[in-house]
Amino acid sequence: MKTNYHTHTNYSDGVTAVEEMVNCAIGNDYDIIGISDHSPVFFPSAWNMKYEKLQNYLSDLEQAKASTQGKITVLKGMEVDFFPNLNNIEYFKSFGLDYTIGSVHYLTQFPNGKAFNVDKSKDEFVQGLEQIFNGDIKKLATTYYNFVIEMVKNDPPDIIAHLTLIEKFNKSLKVIDTEAQWYRQLVFDTLEVISQSDCILEINARSWYKGLLDEFVPPLWAVKYAHDLNIPITINGDIHQPQEYGMFWEDAINFVKAANYSQLTIILDRQNRQTVKI
Ligand SMILES: [Zn+2]
Ligand SMILES: [Zn+2]
Numbered sequence: 001m002k003t004n005y006h007t008h009t010n011y012s013d014g015v016t017a018v019e020e021m022v023n024c025a026i027g028n029d030y031d032i033i034g035i036s037d038h039s040p041v042f043f044p045s046a047w048n049m050k051y052e053k054l055q056n057y058l059s060d061l062e063q064a065k066a067s068t069q070g071k072i073t074v075l076k077g078m079e080v081d082f083f084p085n086l087n088n089i090e091y092f093k094s095f096g097l098d099y100t101i102g103s104v105h106y107l108t109q110f111p112n113g114k115a116f117n118v119d120k121s122k123d124e125f126v127q128g129l130e131q132i133f134n135g136d137i138k139k140l141a142t143t144y145y146n147f148v149i150e151m152v153k154n155d156p157p158d159i160i161a162h163l164t165l166i167e168k169f170n171k172s173l174k175v176i177d178t179e180a181q182w183y184r185q186l187v188f189d190t191l192e193v194i195s196q197s198d199c200i201l202e203i204n205a206r207s208w209y210k211g212l213l214d215e216f217v218p219p220l221w222a223v224k225y226a227h228d229l230n231i232p233i234t235i236n237g238d239i240h241q242p243q244e245y246g247m248f249w250e251d252a253i254n255f256v257k258a259a260n261y262s263q264l265t266i267i268l269d270r271q272n273r274q275t276v277k278i
Helices: 018-027 051-067 088-093 122-131 137-154 181-195 220-228 242-246 249-258
Strands: 032-035 073-081 099-103 106-109 115-117 200-204 233-236 263-267 273-277
Touching: 018 032, 018 051, 018 242, 032 263, 051 073, 073 088, 088 099, 106 137, 115 122, 122 137, 137 181, 181 220, 200 249, 220 249, 233 249, 233 263
Parallel strands: 032 073, 073 099, 200 233
Antiparallel strands: 106 115, 263 273
């Protein structure tokens, strides 16, 4: 059983149309493909979907679902940005999505009012660290994981995206000591909150196959802890280009096995989940 619930198309920052992405998933022997473009946001953003495209997005996904029946299961998803006190994920669920992926990309604002995106670039990460958090990485990390905790408690998605996203540029920046006890405790505390929810933890392959990190996200020590807490996981490619379908599946399976997992949790439709042995 091969599944991928994290796929971007040209409705947000992916490169190809829905139809092509679905066809490529069929060509790569996927059984279930969830399309999950970035939700619209209330400020200018090049990578988020435009509000005026939302209805087209939903009807394109319906069409892809219908036209590929018997070949692959297409699910209507969205990667929704978490914002404190906004219930943004719940809001987008009301558009009849099969599932949501919840992400903390935006972490407060720069002094000039611009949203700080921790995922965008090394330069923006450093600027945010300096200008918003006065260079205090502990403060940045604590704010980030508190946002994730708040999301899980108050606006829970079906799937939690790239849990350790703030480590994305750390291989070159080295601003986070990921072995430090204070840092690991933040991640462990967040995983404990996740274990009390119905959320599925994503094993995100993107930074690994892009060569940004040497491991999947979250890293092995965190996934082992997730296993000890019985947190359900799913493997996602966070695919933006067709060729990425073929770049991670077997390695990701070996990675989660190394963290002692013997099963993945998959979403069949809005109401039904299932575990599959690996
Ligand atoms: Zn994301
Ligand atoms: Zn994504």
